[in-house]
Amino acid sequence: xxxxxxxxxxxxxxxxxxxxxxxxxxxxxxxxxxxxxxxxxxxxxxxxxxxxxxxxxxxxxxxxxxxxxxxxxxxxxxxxxxxxxxxxxxxxxxxxxxxxxxxxxxxxxxxxxxxxxxxxxxxxxxxxxxxxxxxxxxxxxxxxxxxxxxxxxxxxxxxxxxxxxxxxxxxxxxxxxxxxxxxxxxxxxxxxxxxxxxxxxxxxxxxxxxxxxxxxxxxxxxxxxxxxxxxxxxxxxxxxxxxxxxxxxxxxxxxxxxxxxxxxxxxxxxxxxxxxxxxxxxxxxxxxxxxxxxxxxxxxxxxxxxxxxxxxxxxxxxxxxxxxxxxxxxxxxxxxxxxxxxxxxxxxxxxxxxxxxx
Amino acid sequence: xxxxxxxxxxxxxxxxxxxxxxxxxxxxxxxxxxxxxxxxxxxxxxxxxxxxxxxxxxxxxxxxxxxxxxxxxxxxxxxxxxxxxxxxxxxxxxxxxxxxxxxxxxxxxxxxxxxxxxxxxxxxxxxxxxxxxxxxxxxxxxxxxxxxxxxxxxxxxxxxxxxxxxxxxxxxxxxxxxxxxxxxxxxxxxxxxxxxxxxxxxxxxxxxxxxxxxxxxxxxxxxxxxxxxxxxxxxxxxxxxxxxxxxxxxxxxxxxxxxxxxxxxxxxxxxxxxxxxxxxxxxxxxxxxxxxxxxxxxxxxxxxxxxxxxxxxxxxxxxxxxxxxxxxxxxxxxxxxxxxxxxxxxxxxxxxxxxxxxxxxxxxxxxxxxxxxxxxxxxxxxxxxxxxxxxxxxxxxxxxxxxxxxxxxxxxxxxxxxxxxxxxxxxxxxxxxxxxxxxxxxxxxxxxxxxxxxxxxxxxxxxxxxxxxxxxxxxxxxxxxxxxxxxxxxxxxxxxxxxxxxxxxxxxxxxxxxxxxxxxxxxxxxxxxxxxxxxxxxxxxxxxxxxxxxxxxxxxxxxxxxxxxxxxxxxxxxxxxxxxxxxxxxxxxxxxxxxxxxxxxxxxxxxxxxxxxx
Numbered sequence: 022x023x024x025x026x027x028x029x030x031x032x033x034x035x036x037x038x039x040x041x042x043x044x045x046x047x048x049x050x051x052x053x054x055x056x057x058x059x060x061x062x063x064x065x066x067x068x069x070x071x072x073x074x075x076x077x078x079x080x081x082x083x084x085x086x087x088x089x090x091x092x093x094x095x096x097x098x099x100x101x102x103x104x105x106x107x108x109x110x111x112x113x114x115x116x117x118x119x120x121x122x123x124x125x126x127x128x129x130x131x132x133x134x135x136x137x138x139x140x141x142x143x144x145x146x147x148x149x150x151x152x153x154x155x156x157x158x159x160x161x162x163x164x165x166x167x168x169x170x171x172x173x174x175x176x177x178x179x180x181x182x183x184x185x186x187x188x189x190x191x192x193x194x195x196x197x198x199x200x201x202x203x204x205x206x207x208x209x210x211x212x213x214x215x216x217x218x219x220x221x222x223x224x225x226x227x228x229x230x231x232x233x234x235x236x237x238x239x240x241x242x243x244x245x246x247x248x249x250x251x252x253x254x255x256x257x258x259x260x261x262x263x264x265x266x267x268x269x270x271x272x273x274x275x276x277x278x279x280x281x282x283x284x285x286x287x288x289x290x291x292x293x294x295x296x297x298x299x300x301x302x303x304x305x306x307x308x309x310x311x312x313x314x315x316x317x318x319x320x321x322x323x324x325x326x327x328x329x330x331x332x333x334x335x336x337x338x339x340x341x342x343x344x345x346x347x348x349x350x351x352x353x354x355x356x357x358x359x360x361x362x363x364x365x366x367x368x369x370x371x372x373x374x375x376x377x378x379x
Numbered sequence: 380x381x382x383x384x385x386x387x388x389x390x391x392x393x394x395x396x397x398x399x400x401x402x403x404x405x406x407x408x409x410x411x412x413x414x415x416x417x418x419x420x421x422x423x424x425x426x427x428x429x430x431x432x433x434x435x436x437x438x439x440x441x442x443x444x445x446x447x448x449x450x451x452x453x454x455x456x457x458x459x460x461x462x463x464x465x466x467x468x469x470x471x472x473x474x475x476x477x478x479x480x481x482x483x484x485x486x487x488x489x490x491x492x493x494x495x496x497x498x499x500x501x502x503x504x505x506x507x508x509x510x511x512x513x514x515x516x517x518x519x520x521x522x523x524x525x526x527x528x529x530x531x532x533x534x535x536x537x538x539x540x541x542x543x544x545x546x547x548x549x550x551x552x553x554x555x556x557x558x559x560x561x562x563x564x565x566x567x568x569x570x571x572x573x574x575x576x577x578x579x580x581x582x583x584x585x586x587x588x589x590x591x592x593x594x595x596x597x598x599x600x601x602x603x604x605x606x607x608x609x610x611x612x613x614x615x616x617x618x619x620x621x622x623x624x625x626x627x628x629x630x631x632x633x634x635x636x637x638x639x640x641x642x643x644x645x646x647x648x649x650x651x652x653x654x655x656x657x658x659x660x661x662x663x664x665x666x667x668x669x670x671x672x673x674x675x676x677x678x679x680x681x682x683x684x685x686x687x688x689x690x691x692x693x694x695x696x697x698x699x700x701x702x703x704x705x706x707x708x709x710x711x712x713x714x715x716x717x718x719x720x721x722x723x724x725x726x727x728x729x730x731x732x733x734x735x736x737x738x739x740x741x742x743x744x745x746x747x748x749x750x751x752x753x754x755x756x757x758x759x760x761x762x763x764x765x766x767x768x769x770x771x772x773x774x775x776x777x778x779x780x781x782x783x784x785x786x787x788x789x790x791x792x793x794x795x796x797x798x799x800x801x802x803x804x805x806x807x808x809x810x811x812x813x814x815x816x817x818x819x820x821x822x823x824x825x826x827x828x829x830x831x832x833x834x835x836x837x838x839x840x841x842x843x844x845x846x847x848x849x850x851x852x853x854x855x856x857x858x859x860x861x862x863x864x865x866x867x868x869x870x871x872x873x874x875x876x877x878x879x880x881x882x883x884x885x886x887x888x889x890x891x892x893x894x895x896x897x898x899x900x901x902x903x904x905x906x907x908x909x910x911x912x913x914x915x916x917x918x919x920x921x922x923x924x925x926x927x928x929x930x931x932x933x934x935x936x937x938x939x940x941x942x943x944x945x946x947x948x949x950x951x952x953x954x955x956x957x958x959x960x961x962x963x964x965x966x967x968x969x970x971x972x973x974x975x976x977x978x979x980x981x982x983x984x985x986x987x988x989x990x991x992x993x
Contacts, residue, residue, distance in 0.1 A: 147392065191399055192396060192400060194392060245555050248429070251421050252422060252426060252428065252430075253430045253432065253433035255423070255426040256422060265433055265434075285422065289422060290419065294407075297415070320396055322397075327404075328403045328404075331411070335414060338414055339414060348881060
């Protein structure tokens with residue numbers, strides 16, 4: 022395993038686009054935090070750390086990554102237990118845990134660890150049929166961490182993690198008849214979940230999506246303000262640091278959940294299209310890597326990462342334009358926060374590693 | 380055969396994967412296209428609509444304060460109420476020429492130098508606020524004048540806010556506490572969402588303890604503001620939920636009577652109903668009228684100093700040696716531990732000495748009491764008798780017994796910041812003083828001196844346990860609250876039931892009755908009207924330590940702050956107690972001369988004038 026440039030950063034286009042979007046992220050964060058340079062520097066430090074992590078991960082052979090996957094899964098379950106008992110609170114939920122002086126949101130990194138574990142598990146018996154035993158075992162792997170995340174309570178993230186898991190088993194070839202059964206089961210369980218599992222504030226969020234004026238003080242307000250920010254950006258945007266919605270603090274959670282609204286207000290439709298184009302280039306490279314992947318494990322994992330990456334972007338932007346409830350999904354590479362960066366760059370590292378073996 | 384099957388399977392899996400991957404990619408492309416269409420709709424098609432919204436009609440939310448709950452006494456007399464208060468507020472969010480605005484206001488209605496200095500001080504202190512009050516309590520003419528110049532100065536506003544009023548002023552201050560500005564310390568612990576844009580919060584007393592109930596829930600206004608930040612119109616209003624009214628157990632007439640009776644002194648008096656734990660009256664002096672000061676400049680340190688700490692609530696925070704008021708409990712403990720026969724007469728000379736020690740523990744009566752039994756020892760408050768009991772009991776038994784009466788523990792009253800006092804024990808001394816407990820320490824604990832410290836509320840509470848023959852009622856101020864007896868309390872009630880007979884209780888309460896009603900009792904001369912059958916015990920606590928060699932002290936020339944504290948605890952009527960009282964008066968002299976007559980008058984006032992009302 023030499024640290025040769027060719028073997029590690031084996032896709033210079035992908036690498037450069039990651040750097041470009043990261044810098045773009047710091048720039049928009051500067052505006053979103055009302056020009057708070059301290060926060061930007063802190064986020065920049067996290068980015069540099071994550072870059073090194075990415076290079077480290079990409080230098081590891083993909084078969085070795087496959088081998089350690091179950092251990093990483095076990096460790097993340099351990100961290101979820103720690104979060105449950107010793108985690109610290111923010112806004113009524115216990116989602117963070119301190120390790121080595123860093124505050125880590127374990128549910129964020131599950132978005133990558135779960136597909137990894139599923140790909141490992143399913144590759145153990147890749148030549149066998151995707152039978153009911155395999156299916157049940159897969160669902161145990163999926164729901165064990167989700168149970169902890171629901172307890173935090175963080176329903177939005179739980180649903181996203183569930184989707185990540187479903188994408189993986191879908192790609193791994195779950196039988197069509199099983200899909201039909203699961204869908205039927207979902208139709209039965211969903212109304213029960215609404216009745217017994219959802220907390221009042223969660224129901225409220227979903228209802229306000231249908232009718233924002235039903236809760237103008239809470240999440241309805243967020244949606245209204247975010248839509249005004251995006252809409253008033255127009256075709257060319259109001260210009261960097263000139264977004265009134267964000268600068269006058271009408272927009273809530275500007276650095277994290279609604280960073281896209283800040284971007285759309287200041288850089289307009291044209292800016293958004295350029296951002297999407299940059300994301301598209303990443304996705305095209307991802308698809309390319311997935312096609313070329315040799316082993317079953319790499320194929321499933323690369324395919325899952327590709328789809329999850331797109332899914333996160335779509336979810337976050339849909340929140341900002343009022344198409345989805347406010348579920349607290351970050352925008353990859355742009356949102357403030359260390360845990361989501363960590364999982365994204367970990368995924369990048371894996372993609373580079375898969376590419377090397379292709 | 381097997382190999383070919385594997386290959387087939389692999390090709391098959393690969394095909395399936397490709398198929399599935401394509402499905403997902405197509406799905407995601409469709410979703411992305413929808414999203415782009417949505418963005419196009421928002422940013423290009425509806426641009427004008429959202430542009431107008433963002434430029435002219437900015438929507439902001441303003442919290443509206445809820446009406447704070449009113450506090451009543453037990454007969455529905457208002458003790459704390461709300462009124463409107465007009466103030467001049469200046470917005471400090473943006474950089475402005477504040478001096479220009481202030482000068483203009485000064486020209487219209489006049490401002491004192493103090494008011495202006497205060498504004499700048501507050502601006503610094505409360506920099507996290509949007510606006511700062513420049514002048515409060517405006518009259519109507521002043522309001523009109525300011526409104527007429529408001530349009531000229533951006534950031535100047537007249538606001539109406541709720542003002543808390545305490546009609547009984549200093550009489551109720553220590554019970555009710557007061558509300559005040561939310562400071563940075565409050566901010567750390569409160570629900571910021573609930574207190575957004577609010578200025579006041581309960582700081583002490585009932586106002587603090589029942590803050591959640593009294594506060595209610597704020598409403599909101601959904602208002603449009605223009606680019607300069609001024610409100611244009613209300614869009615949507617969510618009405619505030621008013622706070623709950625609270626009915627206290629206090630009887631304001633009794634409270635007033637108690638306050639007047641103690642008005643010349645520093646100290647505290649507490650009257651409670653032993654059956655229910657309801658506090659009937661609770662005063663702490665000196666006190667201060669909270670009304671004006673709170674809203675203008677807050678309390679001034681110099682004024683407070685001059686008034687001998689009027690903000691200090693002696694009822695629950697003042698720590699005093701219980702003195703001779705503890706003797707009935709020492710006697711009861713001796714009976715329970717069977718170290719004395721109550722009938723037995725013991726010789727009590729002028730002093731008590733421990734073996735092998737030259738130190739003389741003197742009696743308050745220089746010539747001694749001669750032969751005394753338990754009853755006489757309590758009635759005449761014979762120190763030497765109790766020195767002997769304490770010495771025989773030892774500190775561990777004494778300390779354990781006092782603990783059963785809540786000494787060294789919070790009584791659990793519904794007030795914030797209650798003090799625990801000090802329950803004397805070897806452990807406590809080792810930990811806090813660093814020395815081992817000595818036999819001499821035990822001896823003086825027998826007459827309630829030394830390390831033993833209690834609050835007036837603890838004295839009243841312990842007396843109510845005595846009057847109730849071991850049933851513990853937790854003191855309370857809110858009529859509606861039903862304090863739950865903790866396991867500790869239930870255990871203690873069990874202890875009394877098991878270890879102390881009705882006869883034992885009667886020996887003690889009869890002796891306390893004789894203190895007030897027998898001619899040689901220390902409180903005999905403190906009352907004229909004896910029909911209410913009061914049982915009590917006086918206490919005189921030395922602040923100034925007497926030299927052990929010379930007995931005489933020069934009563935006339937003791938400086939005031941070294942004079943004795945005067946204490947008295949009592950309950951009445953003896954057969955079926957309806958009221959318990961504990962009174963501490965600082966630096967005046969003996970218990971029988973000051974605290975006893977005042978307390979007995981309070982008891983008679985209550986039983987003669989008030990009781991039939993409930």
